[in-house]
Amino acid sequence: MSTNYEIAIVGGGASGLAAAVFCARERGSGSGIVLLEKSPRVGKKLLATGSGTCNITNRGAAPENYHGNGAAAFVTPALTQFPPQACVDFFQSLGVLCAPREEGREYPLCQQAGAVLDCLRLELSSLGVTERCDAAVTAVTPQNGGFRLTLGSESITARRVILSTGGAASPSLGGTSDGYALATALGHRKTPLFPSIVQVRTDTTFVRAMKGLRTDATVTFCLNREPLCSHTGELLFTEYGISGPAVMQISRVVGDWERRKNGDMTAEIDLLPTVSETALLSLLSSRKTLSRTAADFLTGLLHKRIGQTVCRAAGFSLEQPMNALSPNELRRLAATIKRFPLPVLGTQGLGGAQVTAGGIATDDVDPRTMMSRRVSGLYLIGELLDVDGDCGGYNLHWAWASAYAAAKAVTA
Numbered sequence: 001m002s003t004n005y006e007i008a009i010v011g012g013g014a015s016g017l018a019a020a021v022f023c024a025r026e027r028g029s030g031s032g033i034v035l036l037e038k039s040p041r042v043g044k045k046l047l048a049t050g051s052g053t054c055n056i057t058n059r060g061a062a063p064e065n066y067h068g069n070g071a072a073a074f075v076t077p078a079l080t081q082f083p084p085q086a087c088v089d090f091f092q093s094l095g096v097l098c099a100p101r102e103e104g105r106e107y108p109l110c111q112q113a114g115a116v117l118d119c120l121r122l123e124l125s126s127l128g129v130t131e132r133c134d135a136a137v138t139a140v141t142p143q144n145g146g147f148r149l150t151l152g153s154e155s156i157t158a159r160r161v162i163l164s165t166g167g168a169a170s171p172s173l174g175g176t177s178d179g180y181a182l183a184t185a186l187g188h189r190k191t192p193l194f195p196s197i198v199q200v201r202t203d204t205t206f207v208r209a210m211k212g213l214r215t216d217a218t219v220t221f222c223l224n225r226e227p228l229c230s231h232t233g234e235l236l237f238t239e240y241g242i243s244g245p246a247v248m249q250i251s252r253v254v255g256d257w258e259r260r261k262n263g264d265m266t267a268e269i270d271l272l273p274t275v276s277e278t279a280l281l282s283l284l285s286s287r288k289t290l291s292r293t294a295a296d297f298l299t300g301l302l303h304k305r306i307g308q309t310v311c312r313a314a315g316f317s318l319e320q321p322m323n324a325l326s327p328n329e330l331r332r333l334a335a336t337i338k339r340f341p342l343p344v345l346g347t348q349g350l351g352g353a354q355v356t357a358g359g360i361a362t363d364d365v366d367p368r369t370m371m372s373r374r375v376s377g378l379y380l381i382g383e384l385l386d387v388d389g390d391c392g393g394y395n396l397h398w399a400w401a402s403a404y405a406a407a408k409a410v411t412a
């Protein structure tokens with residue numbers, strides 16, 4: 001096996017696989033390109049995306065969907081070069097047909113993340129790119145205008161190196177801090193890491209009783225009672241707190257707060273987002289004629305277990321007859337339904353997160369080429385960088401778009 005390459009791509013995840021295809025296509029062949037993957041197989045995280053269906057991109061991908069220090073400006077050139085349509089066209093060229101779903105999300109028509117990975121690998125193989133698994137890179141050292149890469153006791157050389165080692169989120173799917181160590185050893189700076197697109201831990205006094213229940217709700221995270229952000233969608237109550245799209249989409253603020261703890265964070269849950277508080281008050285008032293106890297007062301309006309928990313949280317015992325509620329009591333109950341308060345404790349950490357916020361500082365990377373401003377010939381792409389996207393296909397889009405920018409530059 002050769003030990004001297006033109007281009008070494010370190011990390012066989014979404015961005016590394018795409019970079020390998022783009023580089024090989026630009027050069028007309030994969031000869032001289034090696035893709036090095038630490039795990040026994042490439043693309044482990046990619047297989048888990050979209051719960052196995054792979055939300056490949058988002059039609060609305062725009063700079064404002066990306067976060068991190070200066071991220072919106074940083075991602076702009078790469079998104080301009082590789083917009084969502086280019087992504088759909090790229091996958092079509094690999095044989096993966098995409099189909100639109102809600103909120104601009106694009107998925108493979110076959111709804112199989114495995115097919116996306118297979119098509120990327122088939123293309124790599126037909127282009128002749130060398131794929132090496134169980135190949136953890138432990139050091140990248142500049143040498144003679146190129147690089148020496150250390151893989152355990154072995155070393156190889158490459159004229160150019162693309163670091164695509166991903167972030168630290170979801171270690172069970174290959175998330176690791178390796179890339180931060182490799183890049184900082186080469187003089188790059190790392191911003192603090194924290195979890196994003198993650199489940200949230202809350203006080204469980206009332207939540208546990210609703211464990212396993214899903215409902216449409218608006219979740220608002222408040223810092224010192226000031227609303228920070230809201231999202232409406234499906235909410236899932238869990239053993240430890242709250243999850244589901246309504247929470248995951250805006251969970252970044254909780255991850256950020258968790259590392260600073262600069263005040264009190266609460267989640268306010270509107271359990272009936274389509275009903276105004278005024279309309280709810282008259283609804284509740286009319287229910288008094290049902291002559292029920294609190295145990296069933298909200299049955300038929302909310303899931304029974306949620307209704308009972310709301311009544312308890314509003315200070316009613318389940319045996320209490322509800323036919324003689326005072327206007328104040330009605331207002332208290334309506335307010336609890338519209339703003340069910342949950343003290344937030346934190347997140348499920350990087351272990352449970354889909355994405356790492358923070359990473360290698362982007363001000364040391366050229367946004368048009370992804371080339372390091374510190375080490376010529378070194379390129380950094382994907383989640384390794386201090387760029388994280390919203391939930392909805394934006395993170396994979398960044399993986400593809402940053403890979404495209406680097407591949408264009410590295411082969412120019």
Ligand SMILES: Cc1cc2nc3c(=O)[nH]c(=O)nc-3n(C[C@H](O)[C@H](O)[C@H](O)COP(=O)(O)OP(=O)(O)OC[C@H]3O[C@@H](n4cnc5c(N)ncnc54)[C@H](O)[C@@H]3O)c2cc1C
Nearest residue numbers: 011013014015038049050055137165166382383393395396
């Ligand atoms: C459960 C889950 C679901 C998700 N669903 C979606 C979704 O539907 N849509 C979306 O847009 N995003 C989704 N994401 C996020 C998305 O998967 C990531 O943002 C994306 O995979 C990042 O690509 P990457 O190439 O930067 O990193 P990764 O895909 O993590 O790839 C990095 C690779 O580098 C390898 N590596 C690390 N260190 C070394 C080393 N020293 N030597 C060699 N190899 C190394 C790793 O083993 C890994 O294979 C999801 C994430 C998770 C965890």
